[in-house]
Amino acid sequence: MTDTAPxxxxxxPDGWELVVxxxxxxxxxxxxxxxxxxxxxxxxxxxxxxxxxxxxxPGSLPVLNGSAVDYAMRLGLALNCTVNPAVFARxxxxxxxxxxDYQVTQYDLPTSTDGHLELPDGTVVGIERAHIEEDTGKSTxxxxxxxxxDATHSLxxxxxxGIPLVEIVSRPDIRTVESARAYASELRAILTSIDVxxxxxxxxxxxxxxxxxxxxxxxxxLRTRCEVKNINSIRSLGRAIEYEANRHIDLYDSGQxxxxxxxxxxxxxxxxxxxxxxxxxxxxxxFPEPDLVPLDPTGAQVDAIAEAxxxxxxxxxxxLADAAGLEAGSVALVVERGQDELALAAISAGxxxxxxxxxxxxxxxxxxxxLTAESFAALAAMEADGRLSATQAKTVLTDLVAxxxxxxxxxxxxxxxxxxxxxxxxxxxxxxxxxxxEWGRFVDGDRKVxxxxxxxxxxxxxxxxxxxxxxxxxxxxxxx
Amino acid sequence: xxxxxxxxxSAVRAGERSARAVVEEHxxxxxxxxxxxxxxxxxxxxxxxxxxxAVDAAVAAGSDPGPLAGVPVALxxxxxxxxxxxxxxSRILAxxxxxxxxxxxxxLTAAGAVIIGKTNLDxxxxxxxxxxxxxxxxxxxxxxxxxxxxxxxxxxAAVAAGFAPLALGSDTGGSVRQPAALCGVVGVKPTYGAVSxxxxxxxxxxxxxxxxxxxxxxxxxxxxxxxxxxxxxxSTSIPEPAAPVSSWLDDxxxxxxxxxxxxxxxxxxxxxxxxxxARVRVAADALAAAGATVEETSVPxxxxxxxxxxxxxxxxxxxxxARYDGVRYGLRVDGPNTEAMNVATRTAGFGxxxxxxxxxxTYALSAGYYDAYYGKAQRVxxxxxxxxxAAYEKYDVLLSPTSPTTAFELGAKVxxxxxxxxxxxxxxxxxxxxxxxxxxxxGVGDDGLPVGxxxxxxxxxxxxxxxxxxxxxxxxx
Numbered sequence: 014m015t016d017t018a019p020x021x022x023x024x025x026p027d028g029w030e031l032v033v034x035x036x037x038x039x040x041x042x043x044x045x046x047x048x049x050x051x052x053x054x055x056x057x058x059x060x061x062x063x064x065x066x067x068x069x070x071p072g073s074l075p076v077l078n079g080s081a082v083d084y085a086m087r088l089g090l091a092l093n094c095t096v097n098p099a100v101f102a103r104x105x106x107x108x109x110x111x112x113x114d115y116q117v118t119q120y121d122l123p124t125s126t127d128g129h130l131e132l133p134d135g136t137v138v139g140i141e142r143a144h145i146e147e148d149t150g151k152s153t154x155x156x157x158x159x160x161x162x163d164a165t166h167s168l169x170x171x172x173x174x175g176i177p178l179v180e181i182v183s184r185p186d187i188r189t190v191e192s193a194r195a196y197a198s199e200l201r202a203i204l205t206s207i208d209v210x211x212x213x214x215x216x217x218x219x220x221x222x223x224x225x226x227x228x229x230x231x232x233x234x235l236r237t238r239c240e241v242k243n244i245n246s247i248r249s250l251g252r253a254i255e256y257e258a259n260r261h262i263d264l265y266d267s268g269q270x271x272x273x274x275x276x277x278x279x280x281x282x283x284x285x286x287x288x289x290x291x292x293x294x295x296x297x298x299x300f301p302e303p304d305l306v307p308l309d310p311t312g313a314q315v316d317a318i319a320e321a322x323x324x325x326x327x328x329x330x331x332x333l334a335d336a337a338g339l340e341a342g343s344v345a346l347v348v349e350r351g352q353d354e355l356a357l358a359a360i361s362a363g364x365x366x367x368x369x370x371x372x373x374x375x376x377x378x379x380x381x382x383x384l385t386a387e388s389f390a391a392l393a394a395m396e397a398d399g400r401l402s403a404t405q406a407k408t409v410l411t412d413l414v415a416x417x418x419x420x421x422x423x424x425x426x427x428x429x430x431x432x433x434x435x436x437x438x439x440x441x442x443x444x445x446x447x448x449x450x451e452w453g454r455f456v457d458g459d460r461k462v463x464x465x466x467x468x469x470x471x472x473x474x475x476x477x478x479x480x481x482x483x484x485x486x487x488x489x490x491x492x493x
Numbered sequence: 494x495x496x497x498x499x500x501x502x503s504a505v506r507a508g509e510r511s512a513r514a515v516v517e518e519h520x521x522x523x524x525x526x527x528x529x530x531x532x533x534x535x536x537x538x539x540x541x542x543x544x545x546x547a548v549d550a551a552v553a554a555g556s557d558p559g560p561l562a563g564v565p566v567a568l569x570x571x572x573x574x575x576x577x578x579x580x581x582x583s584r585i586l587a588x589x590x591x592x593x594x595x596x597x598x599x600x601l602t603a604a605g606a607v608i609i610g611k612t613n614l615d616x617x618x619x620x621x622x623x624x625x626x627x628x629x630x631x632x633x634x635x636x637x638x639x640x641x642x643x644x645x646x647x648x649x650a651a652v653a654a655g656f657a658p659l660a661l662g663s664d665t666g667g668s669v670r671q672p673a674a675l676c677g678v679v680g681v682k683p684t685y686g687a688v689s690x691x692x693x694x695x696x697x698x699x700x701x702x703x704x705x706x707x708x709x710x711x712x713x714x715x716x717x718x719x720x721x722x723x724x725x726x727x728s729t730s731i732p733e734p735a736a737p738v739s740s741w742l743d744d745x746x747x748x749x750x751x752x753x754x755x756x757x758x759x760x761x762x763x764x765x766x767x768x769x770x771a772r773v774r775v776a777a778d779a780l781a782a783a784g785a786t787v788e789e790t791s792v793p794x795x796x797x798x799x800x801x802x803x804x805x806x807x808x809x810x811x812x813x814x815a816r817y818d819g820v821r822y823g824l825r826v827d828g829p830n831t832e833a834m835n836v837a838t839r840t841a842g843f844g845x846x847x848x849x850x851x852x853x854x855t856y857a858l859s860a861g862y863y864d865a866y867y868g869k870a871q872r873v874x875x876x877x878x879x880x881x882x883a884a885y886e887k888y889d890v891l892l893s894p895t896s897p898t899t900a901f902e903l904g905a906k907v908x909x910x911x912x913x914x915x916x917x918x919x920x921x922x923x924x925x926x927x928x929x930x931x932x933x934x935x936g937v938g939d940d941g942l943p944v945g946x947x948x949x950x951x952x953x954x955x956x957x958x959x960x961x962x963x964x965x966x967x968x969x970x
Contacts, residue, residue, distance in 0.1 A: 065593050069816050071586070072573045072595060072692040074727050103812050105858070109831055114815035167831070169820075298858035300867060303699035303809055305728050 030230045031258050032238075033193050033223055034141075034185035037200055038178050039210040040148060040218040041084045047147045047177035048075030048117070055216050059170035067175035069112030074304050077101075081177035082124070082308060084209040085145045087318050088179055089125025091207050091325055092140045098309040099124040099145070101302040106295050110150035110169045118146035118180075120299045124308065130183075130203070131327045132195045133345035139184035150174040151217075160277075173217075179209075185224065185235060190251045197221050197247050202326040202349050214246050221250055225257040227265070236261075237271050241285050243278045253278040257285055329353050337366025347373045358386030364393035376407050383417035384410070392420040402479035404471070405429040429477070437486055440473050441466070445490070456491045463487065498564045498658040498712040502605070505563030508552050512545035512563030516607055519565045522655045523610075531631050532641075532651040534570045534580055536610040541565065544607045551605075558605030561719055566601055567651035567660035570611035571618055572703070573692035574598055581694050582626035583616045585817045585824045585842030595692020596727070597661060597703050597720045604719035609657050612647030616844045617814065618668055618696040620644050621916035624907055625846045632903070633676060635942055639900035642672030642916075645706070649676040652706045659716050660706040665696050666802050667895070667920025669704040670932035674895035674945025677934045679713045679962070681705050682920070684953050685927035686731040688717075689724030695813040697806035698729075700924040710933065710963045714739040717955070736955045742963040747784030749961065752888035753777050754949075755789045757919045761796050764915055766898045768938035773894050776935050776946040779968035780892075780961070792884050792891070794876040798922040801877070803914060804857045804870035805925070810847075811854030817842060849910065874925045881926050885951040890961045893919050895932035895945035919947060929955045931962045935969065 025031060046053050049066035065073040089096045102120035123144035130138050151173045156165030181200065187193050201219060204212040212219040226238040239261075241253045256278075261271045275288040324332075326348050327341075333353045334341040337360055347353055352373050359369050369389065377384075392413065396406040401424055409423045444466060445452045451462045463484070470483050504510040520538055527533060551558045568574065571581045573591035575598075580586045594602075601608060615625035623631040623646025631646040633639040634654035641650040645662025649672035652660045662669040664682035673680020681704040688703045695701060705716035721735035756762055759770045781787040819825035819838030826837035843851070857866035884891060896916060906913040923930040929952075932945035946965060950958035 065591075068821065070591065070593075070822070071579070071581075071589070071694040071816070072591065074691050076726060076728050105812050105815060107815065107818060107832070107835055109818075109820045112816065112821065114818055115812050296860045298812070298855065298860075298863075300808060300812070300858055300863070303697075303729075304695075 025227065025258055026262055028230055029227050029258070029262050030232075031188055031190070031254070032185050032226045032228055032235060033187035033254055034238075035183045035187065035193060035196055036222045036224065036240075037181045037183075037197070038148075038220040038222075039181070039200075039204055039212055041081050041177040041179060042208070042210050042218075043078055043080045043084060043177055045078060046175040047078050047081050047145070048175055051175065053176050054172075055211075055218065057172055059168075059172060062172045063174070067112065068171055069114075069174075075117060075302075077305060077308075078177060081145065082310070083318060084177070085124050085143070085179050086310060086315060087207055087322065088181075088204070088209050089128065089143050090315070090319050090322060091203050092125065092128035092130055092143060092181065094125035094128030094140060094143055096125055096310065096315050097122065098307060100307045101145075101305045102299045103302050105298045108149065109167060110152040110171070110174070112150065112171060112174050116147060116149065117302050117305070119144035130196065130199060132192060132199055133330060133342045134195065135341065136192055136195070138186045138192070138196055141182045141184050143179050143181045146178050146180060148173050148176040148178050185226075185238075190254050193223065193254050194247050194251050197250055198349070199326065206326055207323060220244075223250060223254050223257070225254055225261070226271075227258050227261045237273050239271060239273065239285075240275045241278050242275060242288070245280060249278060249280050252280075252283060253285060256283065260285070333357060336360045337370055339366060339370060344370055350378070352377065352381060355381055355384070355386055355389065359389040359393065362386050362390035364390035365397045368393040368396055372406075372410055376410055377414065380414070382414035384413045385417065388413050388417065388420055395420060395424065399479060399482065400424070401429055402477060403481070404476045434482060434486060437470065437474075437478060437483060440470055441483075441486055441490065444469055455487070496658065497709050498561065498707060499709075499715060501564050501658060502560060502562045502715075505548065505552065505605075506557060510563070512548035512552075512558075512607060513542060515563050516541045516545040516565060516609065519609060519655070519657055526634070526654050527656065529632065529637055530634050530650050530654050530656075531629060532567065532612055532647045532654060532656055533610040534582060534613050534628055534647070535578060537577065537608060540577070541607050541609045544602075548605055548607065559719075560604050560715055561601065561659070562605035564606050564659055565609040565657040566606045566716075567610055567612045567648050567657040568598070568601075568608050569614055569645050569648045569660070569662045571614060571663060571694040571696075572597055572661065573694070574608065574611065577611070579611065579694070580628075581617045582614045582628055583842065583844070583847070584627045585838070587627070587824065589823050591692075593692065596689035596724045598692065600720045601661075606659070606719070610651070612645070612651050612660060614647055615644035616847050617694070617810070618644040618663055618665055618701075619810070619846050619850055621667070621671055621913050622901075622903075622906065623647060623672070624903065625844055627844055630903060633900045633942075635677060636900065638902060639942065640675065640903055642675035642896065642900065644668040644672075645680075646672045646676075648706050649673050649678055649680065652676070652678045652708060658708065659712060661703055661716070661720070662706055663693055663696070663701055663703050664920075664924065665700045665702075665806060666924050667917040669706065670920050670930060670945065670947060671896045671916060673706055673932045674934070674947075675900040675943065677943030677945075679705075679707045679710055679934065679966075680895075680932045680945070681713050681717060682923060682930050683717060683721060684731070684929045684955055685924075686729050687721045687736070687929070687955060689720075689727040689730050691724055691726040695809075697809040698813060699809060700802075700806055702924070710931075710959060710966045711739065711742055713931070714742060714959050717959075731953075736953070738956050738959040741956050741960045744960055745783060746780050746961055746964045749780075749785040749890070750888045751777065751780050751785045751787045751961070752790035752884055752891045753787065754792050754795065754891050754893045756792060756795050757893035758789070760789070762918050764897050764918075765894055766938065769894045769896070769898060769944050772935050772938070772944040773892060773946055776965055776968075777892055779965060783964050783968060787892075788888075790884055790888065790891070792877075792880045792922070794873065794880045795922040797873045798877055798925055799914065799918050801870040801873035801925060802917070802921045803853070804866050805874065807850040807854030808857045808867050809854065811851045811858065814843075814847065814851055846910070877922055878926045881922070881928065881951065889950075889957055890954070891949040893947045893949065895919055895947040899938040899940055899942035899944060923949055926952070928952055929958050931958050933962045933965045935965065
């Protein structure tokens with residue numbers, strides 16, 4: 014039995030369309046920070062991975078971490094971007110967790126531009142840019158609501174200051190909440206598969222801000238957007254976008270317009286609150302960072318990174334879907350779990366793609382253990398030709414994962430053999446006799462009672478019956 | 494003249510003089526005149542004695558402490574010294590002790606030098622008279638009613654007064670060369686990137702360069718060689734070893750081509766005093782007499798250098814000085830919230846000139862003004878580089894005054910920043926271009942005070958620059 018209940022797409026009121034662009038910050042998993050030799054590690058005691066450079070002490074100077082640049086270029090290429098000569102710039106604003114009171118980032122000349130990312134369902138989202146910058150320290154505001162404006166004091170941990178980030182800015186191409194979630198998942202899958210970031214939203218190594226606006230369906234205008242920050246999970250991302258879109262629609266419906274501003278997502282209360290207004294926002298006074306020289310990667314450097322690129326999730330999905338004879342979207346989970354290699358091997362050893370994907374999705378979430386492609390293929394063949402029911406196959410699979418072996422002998426050891434249909438027919442006769450009303454409803458097309466009959470038969474056979482066979486028998490009886 | 498650094502080092506290395514005795518002699522001179530001159534923010538007597546003893550111990554043990562063995566060096570108080578206050582002559586850093594040494598400090602130590610104190614400067618190196626120090630002005634040892642120039646006025650005065658044979662300053666728009674000229678000592682601004690800026694408290698990062706003060710060109714060359722050379726901690730450091738500038742000092746200028754910049758020698762910018770112009774002509778004649786071809790030449794865009802500088806330098810400074818916010822180190826003046834604390838700290842901690850430049854720079858970088866100010870200034874910078882490149886097709890070095898006038902009276906220009914800024918008109922173009930330039934003391938003006946002649950050279954032309962400077966020095970009576 015599969016449990017892929019369709020996700021209920023949160024809908025906007027009739028006539029409105031969502032317009033979303035996402036800005037994703039991901040911390041690169043380099044050994045050291047962007048401009049100094051301090052360790053880049055999450056969870057260490059506060060202010061232990063610091064030095065004059067990442068504390069921004071007077072007189073200190075940045076020295077660029079070459080690995081961070083390589084990681085950023087690899088990411089740019091994975092997002093189908095053009096990798097360009099780049100210039101670091103200073104973004105000037107005061108904040109206690111930013112040691113120099115400016116952030117070194119890339120402004121008008123970023124490393125990567127003009128790419129795209131393909132979602133599992135085939136939707137393509139444009140990538141405007143992916144630029145390198147340094148992370149800030151982490152503030153903990155004590156007292157009041159826990160935000161800076163009413164705190165009694167703040168604690169700052171500079172371990173995070175100077176950790177390399179890439180900020181990936183999408184184009185406002187996202188039209189549904191589901192696509193926004195899928196974009197974040199897909200990006201996470203890319204980041205981890207090319208090994209440039211842990212991409213853990215809960216640890217802050219991947220942070221998603223959503224630029225949300227709405228417009229009447231059919232219009233191509235871009236209306237006032239709000240940037241929603243403090244989104245801590247992919248689930249929150251969906252909730253935050255939905256909330257924000259509906260807030261905008263309510264404003265338009267009452268004759269108002271949203272104000273362009275940064276808003277703070279409040280997960281506990283399921284709403285966003287106003288942050289600073291973009292109108293009176295600070296002027297960051299960007300200018301080229303004079304302490305660093307321009308980045309000018311050679312063609313050979315970029316080519317070497319491209320050549321060493323592992324297969325990306327979208328390519329892996331297409332490869333597996335083609336082999337399994339399924340849609341790319343339906344193998345996404347298997348690829349995300351990194352089980353596509355096993356699946357491909359099992360399929361090429363003769364297994365039915367649908368059965369392989371079904372087991373990987375539903376029964377192998379915790380890993381494939383000792384399961385080999387050959388035994389997986391043999392099991393799938395037994396299931397496909399009716400020698401094992403789905404339930405029996407799952408039992409055998411569990412043993413194969415735990416200790417390997419031959420599926421035929423494991424099935425025999427469990428005493429599994431498919432029941433002949435005569436036995437099932439007899440049970441079904443008895444059930445129909447005992448439950449005439451239910452059977453009548455089934456015959457009249459009420460599919461809700463199907464589960465009742467299947468369940469009773471499974472109970473009577475202690476799970477040995479093949480659900481597919483039972484369904485087939487019931488359809489035949491009802492038609493006949 | 495006091496003994497040179499080379500003489501001191503040679504005697505110490507040979508075991509003929511103890512480094513400790515050298516330090517004591519200089520501390521004695523400091524004791525006599527420091528109250529009057531105020532060259533230092535801090536005299537490091539104990540540290541210097543300890544360090545000198547270590548140098549002597551090394552010599553006694555048969556090892557060579559290095560080319561600056563036992564030579565006292567005065568350090569501008571904007572270079573980090575581990576555990577020793579580094580103030581930039583600002584209230585905002587009055588209590589700050591860096592946890593690390595600047596690269597130049599490490600290299601001085603490695604060369605056997607003895608740091609004898611931290612010298613006064615215009616706050617954050619912003620000024621041309623050392624009157625912008627939060628700790629009071631430095632006086633010119635030649636006439637204590639006069640300024641020593643700035644911003645490295647303390648370092649220039651320390652060498653001129655005999656407090657140390659050598660000093661380091663930093664030069665963003667002339668802050669080594671102009672006080673060297675006014676105090677009658679040699680002052681060098683190396684090619685940008687020749688000397689590491691790691692540990693130099695930044696004023697304007699794309700212009701700042703550390704450079705030597707000395708009595709002689711040879712001493713300056715030795716100090717240059719000790720501190721120059723690639724430093725992986727400074728991304729703008731030239732990935733080459735120090736240029737061997739000392740090796741060429743005696744080679745003369747026979748056959749060299751020298752251009753006297755007309756715009757800076759009475760033919761363009763106003764305010765170049767006639768007695769200063771006269772000394773430049775004497776210097777030009779001396780080089781001609783030594784075998785060089787000397788001509789007047791035009792570098793037209795240098796007249797825009799001052800304007801471009803006073804946009805670029807404050808712009809970078811406005812960003813570089815943002816970190817002095819009371820959060821992590823230095824002065825903190827409390828307030829009801831973070832922003833109020835930042836404002837109160839910076840209001841109390843910075844002097845007027847620093848505030849003025851932060852405001853200028855903030856404005857120049859602001860949205861809507863960036864192109865008209867910062868952007869345009871950068872284009873002027875390119876123009877100056879192009880004009881210099883054209884001039885260096887015809888000439889090996891260029892010549893000009895270092896400062897428009899000799900040392901002026903304390904207080905004379907404090908009220909009018911623009912008059913003060915004009916002091917740097919001859920020195921700024923080299924910073925904008927990143928080129929090396931040196932000021933050589935070349936006689937006196939009508940008032941009997943020192944005049945400096947500036948030798949400018951193209952990028953990485955430090956060797957040629959020193960060679961011409963040495964020839965000029967030899968031409969003096």
